Amino acid sequence: MIKTLQDSIIKVFTENINSYYSDYLNIKEKVKNSSAIYRGEPVDFLYHALFFTEEEYNQLGRFLSEMTSILNKVIEEYKKNTEFRKAFAFSEFLEELILVETGYHYYFPIGRFDIFYNDNGSHVFCELNTDGSSAMNEVRVIGECIKNSRIIGDIFEDPDVLIGFELFYSWLDGLIENYKVFNNGIDDRPNIAIVDFTGDGTIHEFKEFQKRFIKKGYNTFLCDPREFIYKNNVLYYKEQPVKLIYRRATTNRILEEAGDITDFLNAYREGAVCVVGGFVSQIVHSKNLFAILHDRDKTSFLSEKEKEFIKKHIPYTRILDSNDGKMIEEISSNKDKWILKPFDEYAGKGVYAGKDYSQEEWKKILGSIRGNDYILQEYINGPVLDMVNPGEKKKIDSFNFLIGLFTYNNKLAGLYTRAGRKNIIGSIAESFTVPNFIVRG
Structure with a gap:
């Protein structure tokens, strides 16, 4: 990260606060009238940017590739080792879907891997999202707005030295x-369906994808999977x-x-439709x-180098066992060391950081999640950076931040940064989008 440019934004802002506040x-009005909408509200953002x-x-691309190689090995082990599958505790129904062959090479063709960034390369993964990965539209809208902002124009003689991330056509x-x-090597211009349940997901983002897919000549629908009909080996x-x-x-x-x-599931099982984002992800x-x-004991198929990578870059994690008295005592006595996360939620739902609670509150939380599927994870003190926050008293604030690595077909496609002042960054607590740019030369 280019520290001199981070410092420049703060210095320039403080020298002419009222002008930049205007x-x-x-920009806030532009975002309000844009498609950068999440749960009915404009996306929150900071008047700031990160530069690389x-x-x-x-280097981030190489880091992602190392992790991808490990994950591919894990999936291959899952597919061939029935004993290893038990560790994931998936239902029989989900396991059956996971084992369906997708018909293409990539096990997780799209994802966003969130990391605690460190300039020295010792990044730590926070979570891996390969299930409905989103926020491409936030990257587009906020990135364009900040790149065209007054403060960027005053810092850079030529803002075109800043490279943002195009995440729509590249995904097509x-x-x-x-x-x-x-399809045996043939692009026969198929009809494309962007599939989610009505009322779920980010419809504004779906429409941005749809618009661009159509522009490139692909008829594209926004579909609820309940609306599909499967007959004569064709999904309609x-x-x-x-x-x-x-x-x-x-x-x-x-x-x-x-x-x-x-109908949708049968078409998938029978290979009648190409589902990008197969259940193996x-x-x-x-x-x-x-x-x-x-x-x-479960990862003998990994090399020592890969195990060292895991030790260095993945927080120590265990599956929470509410019946293990020793474990519960450790969590209870050292609450600031731990964070609790449900097996499968998003946007910070159901996540509890011990630092956020009193000892008594923490014990109640441990009691309330008893019997639920949770992991116990080492709490990582992530990176902190001063950023411009004109929305609150036109000031500079210290923010925790996460950088999301978008992966398209196992290659780094772009960056997405969220910042917050609380111990959990997400819509459930506090989250501001911050654009990222590569600086040419």
């Missing part, structure tokens, strides 16, 4: 790459055949609604993956 308000050299970005390329493998949406699906519906919702989406998405990776 610019911030203009091309080599720093490439990724989709089609997978589809061609599925409103009488239109669908051969390629970009799945945004989360696996949990798929399982909840399984009885109402049998749930192995990576599951929160208890980190606990399994830290259990050397």
Whole structure:
């Protein structure tokens, strides 16, 4: 990260606060009228940006590749080792879906891996999201707004030295790459369905994908999986055949609604449709993956180098056993060392950091989650950076932040940063989007 540029934003802002505050308000209005909407509200953002050299970005790509190699080995072990599968504790129904062959090469073609960033390369993974990964539209809208802001114009003579991240057309390329493998090397311009349950997901983002896919010549629908009809080995949406699906519906919702989406599931099982975001990706998405990776008895298929990578870059994690008195005593007595996370939630739901609670509150939480599927994870004191926060008294604040690494077909596709002043960063607590740029030269 280029520290001199972080410092420049703060210095320039404090020298002319009122002018830049006015610019911030203009951007806020633009975002309000944009498609950067989450749960009915405009996305919160900071009047700030993070800057990286091309080599720093490439280093993140290499870091992601190391993790990807380990994850691919885990999935291959899962597919062939029935004993190893038991460690994930998936239902029989989900296991059956996971083992269905997708028809293309990548086990998790799309994802966002959130990390605690460190300039010296000792990054630590926070979580791996391969199930309905989102926020591409936030990256686009907030990135464009800040790049065109007054403060960036005053710092850079030529703002075009800043490279943002195009995450829509590049994902279409990724989709089609997978589809061609599925379809014997042929791109026959299939109808594409972007699939999620009505009322779930980020519809504004889906529409941005749809608009660009159509522009490139691919007829694209936004579909609820309950609306599919499967007959004569063809999956239909409103009488239109669908051969390629970009799945945004989360696996949990798929399982909840399984009885109402049998046509979709049967088409998937029988290989009648290419579903990019196959259920095998749930192995990576599951929160208890980190606990399994830290259990050397379960990872004999990994090299010593890979095990050292896990030790260095993945927080120590165990599956919570409420009946293990020794474990509960350790968690209770050293609450600030631990964070509790449910197996499969998002946006910070159900996550508890011991630092946020009194001793008495913490004991109550431990009692309240008894019997639920939770992991116990080492609490990581992540990076902190001063950032411009004009929305509150036009001031500079210290923010914790996470950097998300978008992975498209196992390659780094872009960055997404969220910042907050609380111990959990997410919509459940506090989250501001901060754009990222690579600086040319």
